[in-house]
Every structure is written in structure tokens, then in C-alpha cells.
Amino acid sequence: MANEHIVKSFDEELEALERMVTQMGGMAEAQLSDCIIALSRRDSALSAVVVTGDAKVDEMNWAVDEAVVRVLALRQPMALDLRAVIGALRIAGDLERIGDYAANVAKRTMALSHLPIVSPVQSIPRMGKLVQHIVKEVLDAYTEKDAAKAERVWERDAEVDEIYTSLFRETLTYMMEDPRNITPCTHAMFMAKNIERIGDHATNIAETVFFIVNGTPLMKRRPKGDESAYSLGATAADYVVSVD
């Protein structure tokens, strides 16, 4: 194995690194998909699998970090190659966070199994599916080194923010209606927030893919779907708290 490693070309090493990131992407996608299925079905057993599975995503992140440091030290890549290596490091970091958020959704699904069913929780899977699609698209953009696709993904973050804002309002209304809804609704709020944050990390990945391919940063200001939140009327029930 050690010899085999030494005779590898830089291209082979870079490909191996990218395969690790792609594999890690698949793991994060599966965690996200499972946490959403578990939430829809109130499935504590599947949630527990997601919670335990997070350690594997974390280990993969360490493995990518180590591979990056090794490639940088042994190969001293330049220009595009260097961006690909640094990009792998960044994307792995975002995937690790996506795994954390999926695990947190799974933990909350487990906590919800003791609590009454509230409608806002049932609205989350739709948002989850959109974010799942965005994560899939951005990982495809990474594999295909497709900057245009990355840019399209990047623009979709505003959609996620809009759904998040509307889900947040709905949840708030349920909380006001009956104090018994407050605990499950608080879980719903944080689940929605976790999924919105997964969308943000997909956006980060889109920026990194764009940077790898073009060597320049994507526009620095993100499109924000929820900026309007600040200008809304401030009645107790309507005042949007989904500030981000």
C-alpha cells in the first residue's frame, strides 16, 4: 500500500481526494434523506440510525482533512489544482455541518415521539425535500465541475428562505393558539432552522465549486428571500421572528 501510494501520480491523488469528497457527499445526502423520512413517519428507530451515523460523516471529514494536508505537503499543487484541493477541504467542512444538522433533526424527531402531533411538523418534509434536491444538485455540480449549475443552485437559496419564513409564521400561530403546542412547535422551529442552514451550506458548496472552476469568487452578497421580514407590521402574532 505504501509503495502504491508513492507511485501514484498527482492526478490520481487528486481524483482519489475528489472521490472521498463525493463519497462524503453521498453520506451527507443519505443522512438528510433518512432524517426527513424518519420525521415524516415519526420513526425513532430510523432517527437513532441517523444520530449514530453522524460519527461516520465526521470521520470522513477528518480523513479528507488529512488527505488534503498530505497532498499539499507532498505535491505542492498550483493554480487550478490548488483550488481543487482547498475546495475539497471547504466542501468537506460544509458536508460535516450538513451531517450535524441532519442528526439534530433526527434527535428532535425522537423527542417529538413523546409529544402531541402538530401540523407545522408535518410541513417540514416539503422544505426538506427542496433542500435535499438542492444538495443533490450542488454535489452533481461538484462532480461535473459545472460552474453554471453551481450558480443556479446558489440562486435557489432564496426559495428555501421563503418557505422557512412562511413555515415559521405558521408555527408561531400554532404556539399562540394552545400552550400545549409550544414544545412540539419549538422543535418544529429548530428543525426548520436546521434545514434552512443545510440550504446555506449547499450555497457555500456552490460558491466553492464556482471558485474551483473559475478562480474567482461568486458575487459576495447572497440573494435573500426573507429580508422583507423586517418591514412587516409588528402585531404580536404577525411579527416574523425568522430573522436571518
Next chain:
Amino acid sequence: MANEHIVKSFDEELEALERMVTQMGGMAEAQLSDCIIALSRRDSALSAVVVTGDAKVDEMNWAVDEAVVRVLALRQPMALDLRAVIGALRIAGDLERIGDYAANVAKRTMALSHLPIVSPVQSIPRMGKLVQHIVKEVLDAYTEKDAAKAERVWERDAEVDEIYTSLFRETLTYMMEDPRNITPCTHAMFMAKNIERIGDHATNIAETVFFIVNGTPLMKRRPKGDESAYSLGATAADYVVSVD
């Protein structure tokens, strides 16, 4: 300037990079401190300064990223030097997130100015001060390349998690008491969560400092102050929703 750059030694370039990160750390610290002062005083003007100031932290992050890529390309550092360069990249990423969370706290302070005062909001600054102290300590550990100090900071994350859990319970109780408390209390929950996340990023920085100095990762499982949350009784008011 261009010539001056070319004749710089690697040590000088690395020092310049570390100074950038330290300066960025100072910026993130100031943002955190200001958002907590603004929260204590219900000061929307100061909050607005924090919200606007976040762009400067973001720009500094791009500047660090660019400097890292340049140093890697021109200097091909090895071993300790390579870890210092990669570490600078990671720490800048964490500081950027700390800036984001501080800005989010500031936005929520502005939203709270239209809402009734609730006691949980007034409990947040204490948690904020603890996290501020932790951020300061970890930045000192970075400047002094002190792995032992970094490890001590890393262990303090459990304290933050404990305060967060207790603040969360308190907030939940207020929400149940009176529906008019729900909106301001929701802000309080997310503010507390933001500050808890700042603590997590300080913990990440501690891990990076340890890695820079020793070349090995700090233990991979973090001490968690809130694991007990899952084993608590599930009465509506007591069920802890601060799952993380």
C-alpha cells in the same frame, strides 16, 4: 508594494497571515461584545452598527482565504508551517461564522425593540459574557500557540451548553405562561442558540490551535453538557427542547 511582497521571507508572510487572523479575531470579538451590550441596553442603533459591521468580517475572511492560497502556491510550506497556513484558513472560517451569529443576535435585538420585555432575554447577556470570555481565551491561545490553553477552552464548552439548556427551559416556561410572551421568547431562544453556536466555533478554533501546535487532532468526541436532556421526564412544560 509588489516588490516588497516578493522579497518577504516565508516567515514574514506567515506572520502577516497570522496577524490578519488575529485582527479578524479582534473584529469578531468586538462584534460579539457590541451585540451583547446592544441587547442589554435594547440599543437598536448599536445593533444596526453590528449588522452593518458583519460585511467587514466577511471581507476579512475572503482576504485570509486569498492570502492562504497565495502562500500555499508561492511557498509550498511543509509540516508545522503547512498546519499554520491551513489552520489560519479554518480559524478565519470559524470567525466568519461567529460574526454571522453576532449579527443575527443584533437583528433580533432590533426586532425586540417593538415587543414587550421578557425576563429570558435579560438572562442572555450572562451567557454572552461567558462565551465572550471563551472566544477571548481561544484567540489568546492562538496568538501564543498555547495548546494547553486551547484544551482548557475546549473543555469549557460543556458549561455553555448547561447554561443554554437552563435558559431554554426558563424561556419555555414563559411561553406557556402567556401567549404574548411567545414572540419575544422565540427571539430569546434563537439568540441563546446563536450564542451557544458561537461557543461551538470557539471550540472548533481550540481544536485547530491544538492541531497547529501538536500535529494531532484533539480528542474527537466533545464533552457535552446537555446530553442529559434526552432522559428527562416528558411533561409538556419540562420536556427540554434544547436538543443539540
